[in-house]
Amino acid sequence: MSIRPGKAGYHPAPRWKNGTGRMKNLPSTEERIWSVIAHLSAIAMGMGLLLPIVGWSEQRRKSKYASFQCLQALGYQSLGYTVWILFTLLVVVFTSIVAVAGIANVENLEADMMGIVIAHVTLMFGLIGVYFVLPVIAAVACAFGKDFHYPLMGNRLARYLGYDLAQAGDEQNVLIEDHEDRWVASMGHFAVIIILWGLLVPLTAWILQGKRNLFLKFQSLQTLVYQVCLTLLFFGGMFLYMAGALVLLGTLGLSGGADIGTSTGMIGLVFFIVLMLIVFVIILIVPLFHILGQWAGYRVLKGDDYRYPLVGRLVEKWTVKK
Numbered sequence: 001m002s003i004r005p006g007k008a009g010y011h012p013a014p015r016w017k018n019g020t021g022r023m024k025n026l027p028s029t030e031e032r033i034w035s036v037i038a039h040l041s042a043i044a045m046g047m048g049l050l051l052p053i054v055g056w057s058e059q060r061r062k063s064k065y066a067s068f069q070c071l072q073a074l075g076y077q078s079l080g081y082t083v084w085i086l087f088t089l090l091v092v093v094f095t096s097i098v099a100v101a102g103i104a105n106v107e108n109l110e111a112d113m114m115g116i117v118i119a120h121v122t123l124m125f126g127l128i129g130v131y132f133v134l135p136v137i138a139a140v141a142c143a144f145g146k147d148f149h150y151p152l153m154g155n156r157l158a159r160y161l162g163y164d165l166a167q168a169g170d171e172q173n174v175l176i177e178d179h180e181d182r183w184v185a186s187m188g189h190f191a192v193i194i195i196l197w198g199l200l201v202p203l204t205a206w207i208l209q210g211k212r213n214l215f216l217k218f219q220s221l222q223t224l225v226y227q228v229c230l231t232l233l234f235f236g237g238m239f240l241y242m243a244g245a246l247v248l249l250g251t252l253g254l255s256g257g258a259d260i261g262t263s264t265g266m267i268g269l270v271f272f273i274v275l276m277l278i279v280f281v282i283i284l285i286v287p288l289f290h291i292l293g294q295w296a297g298y299r300v301l302k303g304d305d306y307r308y309p310l311v312g313r314l315v316e317k318w319t320v321k322k
Contacts, residue, residue, distance in 0.1 A: 026145040027145050032142055032143055034055040035055075035139075035142035036143050038074070039076075039135045039138040039142060040135060040136070042132070046077075046194045046198070047200075049077050049078070049191060052070045052073040055069075055070035055073075056074070056184070060175070064163060065147070068157075068158065071183055072150060072154055072157055073135070074201070075153055076138075078191045081194055082190060082194075134150060160183070161183070162176040162179065181213050182300055184205050184216060185300050186296075186300040189300060190297040191227075192294070199227050201220075203220075203224055205220040206221055219300060222307065222308055222316075225311050227293075230286065230290075234282075237279050237283065241276070244279070247275075248268045248269065251267060
C-alpha cells in the first residue's frame with residue numbers, strides 16, 4: 001500500500017465534479033463549516049489538532065467531502081508542522097553559525113550582529129507566514145464549496161482514502177474505513193514531535209473512536225502513553241536544568257559574595273555539572289524518540305500493526321484485560 005505523488009493545487013475533476021473544481025452538488029453549510037474550521041485550526045500552531053479529528057468523527061459517515069477535508073487538515077498540521085519545525089531548527093543553526101563567524105569581525109561587530117538578528121527574525125516570521133498561507137487558502141476555498149487539495153499531500157491522500165473513486169451519481173458518502181483509521185493513527189505517531197499539543201491527536205481519537213475500532217484504539221492508546229513518557233522526559237530535563245542553575249546560584253550567592261573555591265561552592269558546582277550531564281543525555285535521547293515516532297507513523301500507513309518497544313506490549317496487555 002502506498003500513496004502516490006500528485007500535482008499541487010486543486011484536484012483534477014473526476015466524474016462526480018464539474019470542470020471548475022466545484023462539486024456538482026454544492027456541499028451543505030454544515031459540511032463547509034466543518035471543513036473551514038478544520039483548516040483554520042492550523043493557525044493555533046499545535047493546539048488546533050483537536051478540531052480536525054472532532055470534525056472527522058462527526059462527519060465520517062455523513063459527508064465524504066467534510067471527512068476528507070478534516071483528514072487532510074489533520075495531515076497538514078501533523079506533517080506540515082513537523083516540516084516547519086525542522087526548517088526552523090535549520091534556520092536557528094544557520095544563523096547561529098553565521099553569528100559565531102561574525103564575531104571574528106571586531107571592527108563591524110555591532111552592525112554585523114544587528115544584521116544577523118534582523119535576518120533571523122525575518123526568516124522566522126517568514127516561515128510562520130508560509131505555514132499559515134495554505135490553511136487560509138484551503139478555508140476560503142472550502143467556504144465557497146470548492147474541493148481543495150494541499151500541494152503534494154492532497155492528491156495522494158485522496159487516492160489513499162478512495163475519495164476520488166466515486167462514480168457519476170454516486171451518493172455514498174463513505175471513505176475507505178480502514179484507511180481512515182490508519183491515517184488518523186499514523187498522524188498521532190507523527191505528532192510526537194509536537195511537544196504537549198501532539199497528545200491531542202491520540203487522546204481525541206481514542207476517546208471519540210476507540211470503542212468503534214480496536215486497531216485505532218490500541219494505536220491511539222499506545223501513542224498516548226508513548227507521548228506522555230516523552231513529554232515527562234522533556235519537561236523533566238527542563239526542570240533539572242533550572243534546578244541545577246538555582247542550586248549553583250544559591251551556593252555561590254546571588255550577589256557573587258561566595259567563592260567557588262569554598263566547600264559550599266564546590267558542592268554546588270559538582271551538583272550543577274552532574275545535572276547538566278543528565279540534561280545533555282536527555283537532549284540526545286529526545287530526538288531518538290521523535291525519530292521512532294515518525295517511523296511508527298510510516299509503518300502504520302504501510303499497513304503494519306506497529307508496536308512500540310516495551311510500551312506497545314504493556315498497552316496490549318492492559319487492553320486485553322479490559
